[in-house]
Amino acid sequence: MLSAIVTLMVDSMATSLYSRRNNSNVVKPDDDHHHHGHVAVSTDAEMAVVGGGGGGHFHGHHHGGLVDGGAKDGSQQLLRYRVVAMVLELGIVVHSVVIGLSLGASNNTCTIKPLVAALCFHQMFEGMGLGGCILQAEYKFFKKAVMVFFFSVTTPFGIALGIALSRVYKENSPSSLITVGLLNASSAGLLIYMALVDLLSADFMGPKLQRSIKLQIKAYIAVLLGAGLMSLMAKWA
Template identity: 55%
Template structure:
């Protein structure tokens, strides 16, 4: 379960330490911003607390289906919550993350070659989406093979147990359920892979957002971001929480994934505060670093929202056979995408 998170941390450290291949002579310092470190720090600390609460609340709402029957994955309400959250994630990729990546990688602060000669943002997003598809497919294949091997071993064990007791009758009554439950197990594997890959994509841009906010010294810039990013984290948490609920992880794994998600943006803000004296968000290094990670994150989020969240539920026989449920899912999707798009006015 922890492999995607470890991969994320490794990639983050590698990209943070590697020097960029191209630099511009311009540093594009923003001298006209009003800097007040003391006031900015107060807003940053408020942002850490507010975003943490928003993230924890959002990710826990779908997970509470275990104790609140109305929120369980087999209920219609769950389809509405998941569609709403998918709209949020889709809007995050298209409206929030991808435009930032374009702005970063087409900045006049970067040298003309290669950054102005090739659409790196679209290229990185495309490669990221393709890479996500490959990881999605390979991970699902790997877990299915592992499950099949384990099921085969169980059948062999059942045969041996049957021989020791009452002939083949005992084997038949024990072995049949493993084949009957194969489809359900396959769906469960898919949900587990989806939840981990989605968390990876969310975490990438959450860390970048946090660092950028933490490194900013302008209270006017930070103030409107506190509420906007809190709602942002809340809605994304709902999407991830829905996937975690469907994956049916053990309680320990659920707590680890929810905690990891909830802490990424606050930790990013803390990192930004620590490096604020040396970090310049308009330097070539920062622009390239943020642009590449934002583009990669956008590709992951757009793929996950369209393929693993919306397509699966929209093609679900239960949704296909219920006109009211179809309408409700569509309204929830548009509402989630619309509200998240509206937040782009402030964040």
């Protein structure tokens, strides 16, 4: 619960910072253009011809604000996608290190085999979700490569760290249980918040799902099925 609240704070502050930085780069329109004539710059401009013959003149009603509003909404949505991608990356990275640490420190072969299988499916689904968020964020190639790199190396890093600490690391010791429990709780709260608030709510409240009850029911079934399968994999992970 505390992790989810902290994630809410980070999410809100990051969105605010991104928005302020974006707004500071927007050039305000010159007032002289509004006082010395109206120019139709959009396809929605309404033109009326007054008079007859060749002496007619035009009155233009400018509707460029609609275009500006649409561009602003698109910019805000892009900023939101970027915040979601960064926070989700943070949660998955922490979670992956903990999983790798548990796998590397384990000395029981009966535990390792099912854990590896569960880990492969787990990381695949997490990678698909994170990849979709990174794609929506429209980052440049370098930033995409960095985010993919960190996602790819955190689990192997955790495994290597677990192997290195296997002699001093005791799974059932109080300090180990507290450390792993805190890390798991932190990443769990972060991921649950991101899934419900930033990912699922955006889809379920979108116009596509709101227009179709059948599509909503199918989406509910898919969410419950996915949650059930991930919970089942937690038995071995």
